[in-house]
Amino acid sequence: MDGLHSWWEYVVGHGDDVLEATLEHAQITVVVVILATVFSVALGVCVQSRPTSKAIALAIASIFLTIPALALFALFIPLVGPGDNPAMMALFLYAILPILRNTVTGLDEVSPAVVESARGMGMSSAQRLWRVRLPLAWPLIMTGVRISTLLTVGIAAIAILVGGGGLGTFIQGGLTRLGLPNSVESVWVGTVFTVLLGLALDVVLSLVQRLTSSRGLRA
Amino acid sequence: MAGEPKIRLDHVSKIYQGAEGPAVAELTLDIDPGEILVLVGPSGCGKSTTLRLINRMIEPTSGRIYLDGDDVTDVNPDQLRRRIGYVIQQIGLFPHQTIAENVATVPKMLRWDRKRISTRVDELLELVGLDPRVYRDRYPKELSGGQAQRVGVARALGADPSIMLMDEPFGAIDPITRESLQNEFLRLQEELRKTIVFVTHDIDEAIKMGDRIAILGEQSVVHQADTPERILAYPVDDFVRSFIGAGTAMKGLAFERVGDLDLAPFDEGRNGDGKPVGTITADATLFEALEEMLRTADGKTVVVDESGRPAGVVELSHLSDALRTAQDEARRHYDELGAAS
Numbered sequence: 001m002d003g004l005h006s007w008w009e010y011v012v013g014h015g016d017d018v019l020e021a022t023l024e025h026a027q028i029t030v031v032v033v034i035l036a037t038v039f040s041v042a043l044g045v046c047v048q049s050r051p052t053s054k055a056i057a058l059a060i061a062s063i064f065l066t067i068p069a070l071a072l073f074a075l076f077i078p079l080v081g082p083g084d085n086p087a088m089m090a091l092f093l094y095a096i097l098p099i100l101r102n103t104v105t106g107l108d109e110v111s112p113a114v115v116e117s118a119r120g121m122g123m124s125s126a127q128r129l130w131r132v133r134l135p136l137a138w139p140l141i142m143t144g145v146r147i148s149t150l151l152t153v154g155i156a157a158i159a160i161l162v163g164g165g166g167l168g169t170f171i172q173g174g175l176t177r178l179g180l181p182n183s184v185e186s187v188w189v190g191t192v193f194t195v196l197l198g199l200a201l202d203v204v205l206s207l208v209q210r211l212t213s214s215r216g217l218r219a
Numbered sequence: 220m221a222g223e224p225k226i227r228l229d230h231v232s233k234i235y236q237g238a239e240g241p242a243v244a245e246l247t248l249d250i251d252p253g254e255i256l257v258l259v260g261p262s263g264c265g266k267s268t269t270l271r272l273i274n275r276m277i278e279p280t281s282g283r284i285y286l287d288g289d290d291v292t293d294v295n296p297d298q299l300r301r302r303i304g305y306v307i308q309q310i311g312l313f314p315h316q317t318i319a320e321n322v323a324t325v326p327k328m329l330r331w332d333r334k335r336i337s338t339r340v341d342e343l344l345e346l347v348g349l350d351p352r353v354y355r356d357r358y359p360k361e362l363s364g365g366q367a368q369r370v371g372v373a374r375a376l377g378a379d380p381s382i383m384l385m386d387e388p389f390g391a392i393d394p395i396t397r398e399s400l401q402n403e404f405l406r407l408q409e410e411l412r413k414t415i416v417f418v419t420h421d422i423d424e425a426i427k428m429g430d431r432i433a434i435l436g437e438q439s440v441v442h443q444a445d446t447p448e449r450i451l452a453y454p455v456d457d458f459v460r461s462f463i464g465a466g467t468a469m470k471g472l473a474f475e476r477v478g479d480l481d482l483a484p485f486d487e488g489r490n491g492d493g494k495p496v497g498t499i500t501a502d503a504t505l506f507e508a509l510e511e512m513l514r515t516a517d518g519k520t521v522v523v524d525e526s527g528r529p530a531g532v533v534e535l536s537h538l539s540d541a542l543r544t545a546q547d548e549a550r551r552h553y554d555e556l557g558a559a560s
Contacts (some may be wrong), residue, residue, distance in 0.1 A: 074417070117311030120276060120327050120384075122300035135315045214315035216358030 003184075010185035018170070022193050027132050028159065029039075029152045029201065036152075037145050043096075044141075045129065046104025054104060061097040069155050071092075071164045074131035082163030093155055097149040102136035102144030106137025139217055142209035146202055153198040157190065167194045223288050224249035225414040226382065231272055231282030233265075242268050244438040245282070252381075253412040256444075259425040260435035261462065266418045269439045270384050273416060274303045287381065289339025301325055302412070304375030305384035310367050312359040318370055319355040343373040348427055359484070365396035372404070376411075383415045390419070399487060401427060406508035422463050426451070426470060434459050445549075448474045452542070453549030468542050472505035477522055480505075485521060498523045501530065505541055508533045519527045 011018055040061075045054040064072075072093065076083035076086030110133050118128045134141075167190045174186030226249070233243040243265045250256045258266040271277040273284060275296045283292045292380060312321050319340045320407035326336045341351040347369040359367060389397040396411060405428065408415065418427055425432045426447040433444040436458050445457045451471035454460040460467075478501035494531055497511035511520040518535040 046468075051415035091530030111309070111311065111314075113307060113309030114313060116309075117305065117313075117371075117374075118313070118324075120274065120300055120307070121377075122297045122328060123324075124297050127328070132313060132315075136313075171487060204426075216317070216360060218317045 001218055002172050006037075006182075007185045009183055011189055014189070018189060020134055020195060021165065021167050021169055021190075022197055023175075023195065025153070025156055025168075027141050028084060028091070028151060028156050028166055028203070029197075032091040032095055032152050032156075033145060033149050036092050036148055037099055039092075040099035041103050041134075041141060044100050044107065044189050046135075048104050048107040058097075058101060061100050064093040066099050069158055069162055070161060073158065084086070084159065084164040086162045087159035087164040088155065091152050093160075094155055095152050098147040098151065099144040100139065102140045102147075103137060106140035107133055109140070110136045112124070135214060136217070139209065139213040141214065142205065146205045146209070149205060150198050150199050153201060155193060167197070223254070224285075225252040225287065226250040226273060226290075227285040227414070228269075228272070229285065231269075231279045233268055233272060233277060234280045241438055241530075242271065243279075244440065246439050246441070248441065248444070249303070250414060250416060252414050254430040255408065255415040255417055256430055257417045257419060257425040257429035258435055259419055259422055259432055259462075260439075262420055263436055264435045265439035266420075266435050269435070270386055270416055270418045271309055273382075274300050274384055275303060276300075276305075279468040287328055300379050301378065302350060302382070304366075304377075304380045306371050306375045306383065306385040306388045307520045308387040310371040310391075310451065310504070312362075312367055315358050317356050317358060318349075318362075319351075321370060322374045322416070324374060324376060329378055331378075338375070343376055344370075346376070346407065348371075352473065355405070361398075364392050365400060368392060381414060383413045385415060387415045387419055388417070390421075399476045404428075406552045411485070423470075434462060447471075448545060449552060450547040452545035453553065468546075469506065469509070470536060471545055472509060472541065475505045475540060475545075477501050477505065477508055477533055480533060480537050480541075482522055483534055483537075484533055485529040487514065495519050498529075499533075500524075505533075505538055509538055 014148075042130030045055055047057045052072070062083065072090040073086055075091045079091070080086055114132060115128060118132045123131065155164050156164075157168040157171060159166050160172040170186045172190075173189065174183045175187075177186070179181040230246045231246045232241050246269060248256075249271075249442075253459045258269055260266050260323045266279055272279050275291075277282070278296075279292065283290055286302075300535075303393050309516065311323075314317075319337075322343050323336045331339070340355070344351040344354055349366065349369055352367075354362075354370075359370070363368065368465055371388070375385075389400050391481060392400060401424070417425075417428055419428070429447055432442060432447055432450055434442045434450065436442050443450055443459045448460065448471055451467045451474075452465065454463060454467065463470075477499060496519060497515040498509055499508055499520055499522055501522055501524070503522075508520050512518060512533075512535065519532050521529050523530045523531060524530045
């Protein structure tokens, strides 16, 4: 109980800093996820009907996820210098796989009969994509976006190590001062607010998913 | 055969790379305005391919396709398809759109104004027997198979195309619903007079639906293209004979009505021998008369008028005469064709 009390005191005492770090963390995440969504959906649309390209794209996106985060973050420093930028680039690469995979699967699952009838009525390939295939794949694509968002929120906490901001500052700050007053509280603030941010973004996205998916597709 | 054909396939071939022979070889076929032409044949004969060549879902390797006399072999295929209704066995309704949105697909692409589209959707739903107030805002997943294909037909009729292509449209629907959809569709066609190309592998459906039937063999070679009556009475070769199967001459009896016969007079004494006497009305087909004879184990059946009074008698000899006449007529027809060419 004591721990919880002192943690809360710490949060209240550093209210502005916590809010600022949370917002920065959220901003990094949102920007990365938006860019990754646009990129991955476009890539998914391009490779979905080409088995070889599809396999290659998915393999590369999978490899990104296996590269240790710290190494990947640091890789970009020589290119763009320290700060949020190398972190966002690395996070972007991580965020690709879930969205790409779900885009491809979503498009694969569109019934051939539906596409055939769309073609038979004289829909051009662009119309088939925008009016039929993407709307049908959309619920699954949004599921991918939600997974990528959770992934990004979590990994973004180590952006501090390449000079970036966000809630990782509290974790890193606490860890370097471990044993000193308020160090554990600081680590917990970073951790708890990262989790809360992830949950909050997921709730928002599940609402977006619901509002942007057709009622006809609900189970 | 006066006037221009609505659809003309002129020496059309489709050759797939790497395939042994052509899928469709040098097919020439005319389809008249307002008729239902049924393409029927064993699976793999290329009948679906042939259908899909007409709206260029499959591009022909060689040959020309004409609609209303215009060569459409090289026009923009999307524009072409908006003028042609297309119905497939798997229906392919858009699951993310309401029934109204589905039916509005082609009018929307043609940029009709909203009010006109809305009126048209209601009109089409009523036409296929679905109450717009009930079904407009439903989604495809809420429909039965039969209802879904009604919507499929309504959607294909969206912008009132003069041509409909139907690929086994009732093939995946349970037999009872299929029967009623076939009947309704024929009734609809009385009104609409579309030019329809209809693919099926079921000869009975072909006989029922077709004004003409084209019996296709391997590579879409036309073995016989004619009215169902003539094909049943006079199959031109062994392929057609084996495809239409046993009892075909009898199926031909379904095309003639009792009322058109020169009936034998009804004789109270001869028919009052206590045996059950079958009765039918004048609008029954000869096939129904035959059934009635078999049921009562009697070589004749009594025709009654609306008030139930006997008007005459159909005898077995009427039926055999009818069969012979149909065969003679068909043979004469083909002899003339043979002499002409």
